[in-house]
Amino acid sequence: MEERYNPQAIEPKWQNTWLETGADRTSDESDRPKFFALSMFPYPSGNLHMGHVRNYSITDVIARFKRMNGFRVLHPMGWDAFGLPAENAAIDRGISPAVWTKQNIAQMRTQLQQLGLSYDWDREVTTCSPDYYRWTQWLFLQFLDSGLAYQKESAVNWDPIDQTVLANEQVDAEGKSWRSGAVVEKRMLRQWFLKITDYAEQLLQDLDKLPGWPDKVRAMQANWIGKSTGARVVFQTEAGAEIPVFTTRPDTLWGATFMVLSPEHPLVPDLVTDTTKDKVEAYKTAAAAKSEIDRTDDSREKTGVFSGSYAINPVNDRKIPIWVADYVLMGYGTGAIMAVPAHDQRDFDFATAFGLDIIPVVFPPDADPETAETLTEAYADNAAGVLRNSGPLDGLTVPDAKQRVIEHLEEKQIGTAQVNYRLRDWLISRQRYWGCPIPVILCPDCGIVPVPDDQLPVELPADVEFTGRGASPLAQLDSWVHVDCPSCGTAARRETDTMDTFIDSSWYFLRYSDATNDGKVFEPNKVNDWLPVDQYVGGIEHAILHLLYSRFFTKVVRDRGLLNFDEPFKRLLTQGMVQSLTYKDPKTNEYIPADKIEVLEKPVSPSTGNKLEVFFEKMSKSKYNGVDPQSVLQHYGADTARMFILFKAPPEKDLEWDDADVEGQFRFLNRVWRLVEGFVSQGARPEVYESGDLSKAEKDLRRATHIAIKEVTEDIEEGYQFNTAIAELMKLNNALNDAKLLDSPVYAEGLQTLVQLLAPFAPHIAEELWAELGHTESVHTSTWPTANANALVADSVTIVIQVNGKRRGEFEAPSDVSREQQEELAKATDAAQKYLAEGTLRKAIVVPKKLVNFVIK
RNA sequence: GGGCGAGUGGCGAAAUGGUAGACGCACCGCACUCAAAAUGCGGCGGGGAAACCCGUGAGAGUUCGAAUCUCUCCUCGCCCACCA
Numbered sequence: 001m002e003e004r005y006n007p008q009a010i011e012p013k014w015q016n017t018w019l020e021t022g023a024d025r026t027s028d029e030s031d032r033p034k035f036f037a038l039s040m041f042p043y044p045s046g047n048l049h050m051g052h053v054r055n056y057s058i059t060d061v062i063a064r065f066k067r068m069n070g071f072r073v074l075h076p077m078g079w080d081a082f083g084l085p086a087e088n089a090a091i092d093r094g095i096s097p098a099v100w101t102k103q104n105i106a107q108m109r110t111q112l113q114q115l116g117l118s119y120d121w122d123r124e125v126t127t128c129s130p131d132y133y134r135w136t137q138w139l140f141l142q143f144l145d146s147g148l149a150y151q152k153e154s155a156v157n158w159d160p161i162d163q164t165v166l167a168n169e170q171v172d173a174e175g176k177s178w179r180s181g182a183v184v185e186k187r188m189l190r191q192w193f194l195k196i197t198d199y200a201e202q203l204l205q206d207l208d209k210l211p212g213w214p215d216k217v218r219a220m221q222a223n224w225i226g227k228s229t230g231a232r233v234v235f236q237t238e239a240g241a242e243i244p245v246f247t248t249r250p251d252t253l254w255g256a257t258f259m260v261l262s263p264e265h266p267l268v269p270d271l272v273t274d275t276t277k278d279k280v281e282a283y284k285t286a287a288a289a290k291s292e293i294d295r296t297d298d299s300r301e302k303t304g305v306f307s308g309s310y311a312i313n314p315v316n317d318r319k320i321p322i323w324v325a326d327y328v329l330m331g332y333g334t335g336a337i338m339a340v341p342a343h344d345q346r347d348f349d350f351a352t353a354f355g356l357d358i359i360p361v362v363f364p365p366d367a368d369p370e371t372a373e374t375l376t377e378a379y380a381d382n383a384a385g386v387l388r389n390s391g392p393l394d395g396l397t398v399p400d401a402k403q404r405v406i407e408h409l410e411e412k413q414i415g416t417a418q419v420n421y422r423l424r425d426w427l428i429s430r431q432r433y434w435g436c437p438i439p440v441i442l443c444p445d446c447g448i449v450p451v452p453d454d455q456l457p458v459e460l461p462a463d464v465e466f467t468g469r470g471a472s473p474l475a476q477l478d479s480w481v482h483v484d485c486p487s488c489g490t491a492a493r494r495e496t497d498t499m500d501t502f503i504d505s506s507w508y509f510l511r512y513s514d515a516t517n518d519g520k521v522f523e524p525n526k527v528n529d530w531l532p533v534d535q536y537v538g539g540i541e542h543a544i545l546h547l548l549y550s551r552f553f554t555k556v557v558r559d560r561g562l563l564n565f566d567e568p569f570k571r572l573l574t575q576g577m578v579q580s581l582t583y584k585d586p587k588t589n590e591y592i593p594a595d596k597i598e599v600l601e602k603p604v605s606p607s608t609g610n611k612l613e614v615f616f617e618k619m620s621k622s623k624y625n626g627v628d629p630q631s632v633l634q635h636y637g638a639d640t641a642r643m644f645i646l647f648k649a650p651p652e653k654d655l656e657w658d659d660a661d662v663e664g665q666f667r668f669l670n671r672v673w674r675l676v677e678g679f680v681s682q683g684a685r686p687e688v689y690e691s692g693d694l695s696k697a698e699k700d701l702r703r704a705t706h707i708a709i710k711e712v713t714e715d716i717e718e719g720y721q722f723n724t725a726i727a728e729l730m731k732l733n734n735a736l737n738d739a740k741l742l743d744s745p746v747y748a749e750g751l752q753t754l755v756q757l758l759a760p761f762a763p764h765i766a767e768e769l770w771a772e773l774g775h776t777e778s779v780h781t782s783t784w785p786t787a788n789a790n791a792l793v794a795d796s797v798t799i800v801i802q803v804n805g806k807r808r809g810e811f812e813a814p815s816d817v818s819r820e821q822q823e824e825l826a827k828a829t830d831a832a833q834k835y836l837a838e839g840t841l842r843k844a845i846v847v848p849k850k851l852v853n854f855v856i857k
Numbered sequence: 858g859g860g861c862g863a864g865u866g867g868c869g870a871a872a873u874g875g876u877a878g879a880c881g882c883a884c885c886g887c888a889c890u891c892a893a894a895a896u897g898c899g900g901c902g903g904g905g906a907a908a909c910c911c912g913u914g915a916g917a918g919u920u921c922g923a924a925u926c927u928c929u930c931c932u933c934g935c936c937c938a939c940c941a
Contacts, residue, residue: 216861216936223860223937230941247941260941302939327939337941345858346939422940543936647881648869654934656869661882667896668881674896724871727880734880800876805922807876845921851875855921 001680001772005673007637011764015113023778024118027072035071036530037063038509038569040538040546041078041125045085046104048111050578050619050645050657051539053629057642058575058651058720059537060117064760065716067118068784074530075118076512078125079105082133082501084170087434090466097434098462101128111630115638116763118780123515127504128434134457135511135521136504137439139553141450142560144440148195151448154427158187162469165189165431179468186288191429192438192497196552200225200421203551212571214652217543224544226422231406233415235259235311235338237322241270243311246333246420249343250409251401253315254390256338257357259322260304260350263287264330271322273308280305280324287326302327302350313338314414315391325350333420341378348378360389363398426549428500433464433473435498443485443492452486458494472496505546506553509533509568527563536569543574573651573720579616580657582625586613593624616656627657639762640666646722646761668730669765672754675736676769679751682742688752689745697739698746702791704735705750710787712757722761729757753785801826802853803835819846826852 002009018024039059042052056077063075079101086097093100105126112119125132143149157166161180165187170178177184196203204225207218230248237243243259261268263284272280283305304325311322327346328337341351341358351358358375363386387393392408393401409415429438437458439451451458461480464473474480475496485492513530514522538546547569554568583592585605592612597603603612619626632641643665649655694702708728715725732754741747752773759766759779770779794815799822801809809831813822823846826832832854839856846852 214861219861220936226937226940228940245941249941325939327941329940332940334941339941344941346941349939420940422937540935650870653863653870658869658882661869664882670896723869724880727871730880798876802875802922805875805920810876843921845875847875851922853875853921 001677003677005670005765007639007669007764008634010768011114011116011637011639014764014767015116018118019113023780024075024120025122026074026076026120029072030529032070032072034074034530035063035066035535036074036512036533037066037535038074038076038512038533038537040536040542041080041505041508042108043083043085044079044081044101044104044108046107048108048629050627050629053115053641054575054578054645054651054655055537055539056112056115056117057645058573058722059535060115060642060763061646061716061722061760062535062537062720063118064763064780065784067780068756068759068782070783074123074512075120076123076125076515077112077117077119077121078123078508078512079108079127080501080505080508081105081126081128082435082498082504084432084434087432087466090434091468094466096462097466098128098460101434114633115629115642118763123512125508125511125515127436127501127508130457130459131518132508132511133436133504136436136499136507137451137456137458138453138521139507139557140436140499140503141439141453143194143556144448144450146556146560148198148556149428150193150195151190152193152425153188154191154193155186156189156191156431158185160185164469164471189429189431191427192495192499193425193427193429194552196426196549197421197423199552199555200227200423201419202555203423203548206551206555206566209567210570210572213569214572214574217540217547217572217574220543221548224423224548228420228422230418230420231409231415232334232418233314233338233409235314237271237309237311238319239270239309241267243267243322243336244334245336245338246418247338249340250405250415251387251390251393251398252340252343252362253313253338253405254387254393255340255342255360255362256313256320257318257341257351257359258320258339259311260325260328260337260339260347261307261322262328262330262335263324263326265324265328265335267336268307268324271307271309276306276308280307283324302346302353304350304354306354314412315408321356323350323354323356331424332422342375343378343380345378345380348375362390362393363387426500426552428503429497430500431472431475431496432498433460433466435501436504437474438495438497438499440495441483441485441492442495443488443490445490446485446487446492449485449487449492455486472498474498502545502549506549507557509536509550510554510557510563521562524563528565531563532565532567533569535571535573537573537575540574540576547572575651576649576654577618578645578655578657580619580625580627582615582617582623583612584615584623585610591623591625616654618654619657632662636662636666637764639669639765643669643726643762647726648723650723651720668733669762671737672733672758673765673769675733676751676755676772679742679747680772687745687748689749694746696795697741698744699795701735701739701741701744701750702746703794704732705746705753706787706791708732708757709753709785710792713784713787716760726761729754729761732757755779756782756785797849799826799849800851801829801831802851803832803856805853808832808835813849815849817849819848822846822848823852826854 037059039055063073067073081101086101089095089100090097127133140149157171159166159177159180159182161182166177166184171184172178175184176182204222204227207222210218228248230246231250232244232246233250235243235245304323307322307324309322310319313320339347341347342361386395386397387401393404396404406417437460439456439458441449441451443449461477464477466473470476481494481496483492483494510522510527510531514526517523550568557563583594583597583603585592585608587610588608592605596606603614604610605612617623617625640662644662647665648661711728712725715721736750739747755766755769756779766779796812797815798810799813800807809829811825811829813825823844835856841854842857843855844852
C-alpha cells in the first residue's frame with residue numbers, strides 16, 4: 001500500500017472502474033424498495049461552479065447511502081439545454097447553438113464524472129435533443145387538447161433599433177436594450193399562455209401534502225398564488241355603465257368615498273369629459289411609458305387624475321368621484337377599486353394627496369368619528385369594536401359584518417362572494433430560436449391546427465442565420481414557415497414562437513423513469529413506480545417558478561390519465577449559496593480580484609489605493625470572487641472538495657469558502673489513510689470482531705465505533721446533517737488513533753466501519769481503503785453497518801449533580817443504576833453534602849442516567 | 858407594508874427542556890528537524906491564585922432547570938410587494 005494519500009492517482013482509477021462495471025446503473029430488482037434521488041439539472045454553460053458541486057455532492061451522499069441500505073436507487077443527470085446564451089454565442093461567435101451546447105455538455109459531463117457522482121448516465125436527458133423535445137411538444141398538445149393552452153394579446157419588450165423582441169434578461173436596469181442600447185418599448189403580440197390559474201386552488205391546497213418541504217418554500221408558493229377572499233361589488237356610473245370591483249373588505253363598503261380605475265381600464269375613455277379628456281390621456285401615456293423599474297420604485301408618491309365622472313355607491317347611494325391612478329393595477333382583480341380612505345392606507349394617502357373625502361369612519365377609532373382631522377392614518381385593524389354608519393351592518397363586529405354584507409349584496413343583487421388569486425396565467429411564447437418549437441400550424445381556414453403526432457417532433461431547422469436583428473430566426477426562414485395545413489391542405493404557416501425553457505424543466509423528472517422510450521412519453525407503470533421523487537435537491541432560487549410549474553405539469557398530466565400521483569417531489573432540500581471572500585472599493589464600488597491585491601491582510605485597491613471592504617458574498621463573475629472547482633479538484637481531489645463542502649455548514653445554510661478549511665479536510669482524509677496504512681503495513685490482519693470477552697479499552701473503542709454508526713445514520717436519515725455526520729467520522733478516527741489496539745479484532749471492526757461510513761461522502765478513498773483492507777467487492781455495494789445496542793451501553797455513566805439548577809459536581813454510576821440508587825449516590829457525594837448542609841432539601845429531580853437536581857431552600 | 862428565517866468563542870458551527878461551545882479552522886506551546894514544511898502531543902469563551910463568578914442580541918416570563926418554550930423589543934438576511 002502506498003504510504004501517501006494521492007487522490008490524483010486513485011480518483012481517476014476508481015472512476016474508470018465504476019464506469020466500466022456499470023456500478024452506478026439503476027437496479028431493476030423490483031423486490032427492493034425504490035428511492036429516487038434528484039438534483040436540479042444544470043444549464044450547460046460549459047463550466048461547473050461551486051453551487052453545482054454543492055448541490056450534486058449532497059444528492060450523491062443520499063443516493064450512495066440509500067444504495068448501501070438496500071434501496072434500488074434512481075440517480076440520474078441531464079441538461080436544461082435550451083436558452084438564450086446559446087443563441088448569443090451564435091450571434092457573437094457564429095457557432096451554431098446546437099454545436100455550442102453539445103460542446104458544453106461534453107465538457108461538463110467530464111467535470112461531473114471527476115467529482116465521483118454516481119449517476120446512471122444511461123438515463124441522461126437533454127432538453128434540446130429532438131428525442132426529448134418531441135415529448136415536450138406532445139405534452140403541449142395535451143394541454144391544448146385539454147383547453148389549457150390558449151392565445152392572447154400580450155406585451156413584449158421591443159427593441160426599436162434592432163427591430164426585435166427582447167427577453168427580460170436582455171433589458172438592462174435602465175430599461176435599455178443590452179445590444180443596441182435603445183430604450184425598450186412595449187408592443188402587443190398574440191402569444192401562447194398556459195392556464196395555470198385553473199389549478200391555483202389545487203396548487204395551494206396540495207402544499208399541505210408536502211410536509212417534507214421547507215416551510216419557507218411552501219410559504220413562498222402560497223404567497224405567489226396569493227389567494228384572497230372577499231366580494232365582487234358592482235358600482236354604476238351616473239351614466240349607467242357598470243364597474244365591478246373586487247374587495248377583501250366588503251364590510252367597509254359604506255365607507256367608500258371615491259373609486260379608482262387603472263389607467264389601462266377599458267372604461268376610462270367612456271368616463272372622460274371635454275374638460276378632463278386631455279389630462280386623462282396625458283396621464284395614461286405617462287403611465288404606459290413607465291418602465292417596470294419605475295413601477296416598482298420605492299418612492300410611492302401617489303399620482304392620478306379625476307376622470308370627470310361619478311359613480312353611485314350601491315349600498316348608500318352616495319355620489320362618489322371616479323379617479324384614474326396607476327396604483328391600481330389592471331392585472332389584479334377587475335382593474336378598478338372602491339376606495340375607503342378611513343380604512344385603507346393607500347386610499348388614505350391618495351385622498352390626502354388630492355383632497356378627497358376621508359369619512360365616514362365605519363368602525364373605531366371612537367374619538368370623534370365624524371371629523372376627518374382625527375384620523376392621521378387609515379384604521380385597518382379589525383380586532384375590536386362594532387360598525388356604524390353602515391346601514392344594516394350597524395352594531396355588528398367586523399367578522400360578523402363580513403358575513404352579513406355578502407348576504408346583503410346578494411339579496412340586493414349588487415355583488416357576490418368572490419375569491420381572487422394573484423397568480424396569472426403562464427406566458428410561454430418566446431420569439432426566439434433556441435427553444436422547443438410550439439407544434440401548431442396556423443391555417444387561414446381551420447385556425448389553430450395541432451401538428452399530428454406522427455409528424456412530431458417539429459424539428460428546429462439547422463440552416464439558420466443569427467444576426468440578433470429583426471424577427472426570430474425561425475420566422476425569417478420561409479422554407480420552414482410555409483407548410484400545408486394538415487387538416488385541409490391549404491397553404492398555412494407554422495407557429496414560429498418557441499416555448500419558455502421552464503416548460504422543458506417542468507417534466508424532465510418524469511422522463512428519467514423511462515428516458516429512452518421512443519414510442520411514448522413514458523410507460524405509466526415506470527413513472528408510477530419511480531415517481532414521486534423521494535428527495536429533490538436544488539437552489540432556493542427555484543423555490544417559486546420551477547417548482548410551481550413542475551407541480552402544475554404533474555397535475556395536468558395526472559388529469560390526462562398518464563400517471564397516478566398528485567405531487568412530483570416528496571421531500572425538498574434547498575441548499576444555501578456558496579460564498580467567498582469579496583473585495584470591494586467602497587469609494588468607487590468596484591470589485592477587485594484577490595490576485596490583484598498585494599497584501600491580503602490590509603487589502604487596498606491596486607489602482608486607487610483605497611482601503612477595501614472585505615466580506616463574504618455569493619460567487620459570481622462580476623465580483624471576481626469565484627473559486628474554480630477544477631483547480632480544487634486538481635489540487636486536493638474530489639473527495640476533499642466534497643468533504644469540505646459537506647462539513648463546513650449544514651446544507652440549507654450559506655457556505656463560506658475557506659482555503660484553510662479545505663486544507664483541513666485534506667488532512668483528515670490523510671489521517672484516515674495513514675490509519676489504514678499503519679494497520680495494513682504491520683501485516684497482521686485479525687478478523688473483524690464477532691464475539692468474546694473484551695478489555696476495558698476494547699469495550700470503549702467498540703462503543704465509539706457503534707456510536708459513530710448510530711450518529712452518522714441518524715444524521716443522514718433524519719435531517720441531512722452531513723456536517724455533524726462528518727464530525728462523528730472524525731471522532732471515530734480520533735478514537736482509533738488514540739487506541740493502541742492494532743492487534744485487536746475490535747480495532748479491525750472500527751477501521752472497517754470508518755471506511756464504510758466514509759463511503760457516501762468520499763467515495764474514492766473509501767473504495768481504495770476498502771480494497772486495501774482485503775475486500776474484493778466494492779464498498780459501495782457493501783451493507784451499511786448497524787449499531788449494536790449492547791455495544792452502545794457503557795459500563796458506567798456520568799451523572800451531573802445540580803443544586804437549584806446550577807451544576808455543582810458529577811459522579812460515575814453503574815450504567816444500570818436505578819432512579820432511587822442514583823438519587824442516593826448523588827446525595828452521598830461531597831458536592832451534594834456541602835450544599836445539603838446549608839439548607840432544607842425540598843425536592844430532588846432525577847433524570848435517569850443523566851442528572852440529579854436538588855432543590856434546596 | 859406582508860411573509861419566512863437567523864442572532865452562541867477570534868471564525869465555521871454543535872447542543873431543540875438537563876454538564877453551553879461537540880467537530881473543525883485559526884492561534885499558542887512542546888516534540889521531531891541544522892532549519893522549515895509535514896506530522897505527532899498538549900492548550901485554547903471571559904474574569905480569578907483558587908473556591909468560585911459571569912457568559913448563547915436586549916428585557917421580562919414559564920420551569921427544579923431555558924441557547925432551546927412564551928411575550929416585548931433590537932439587529933441582520935432572504936422572498937413578495939401600491940395585489941384592493
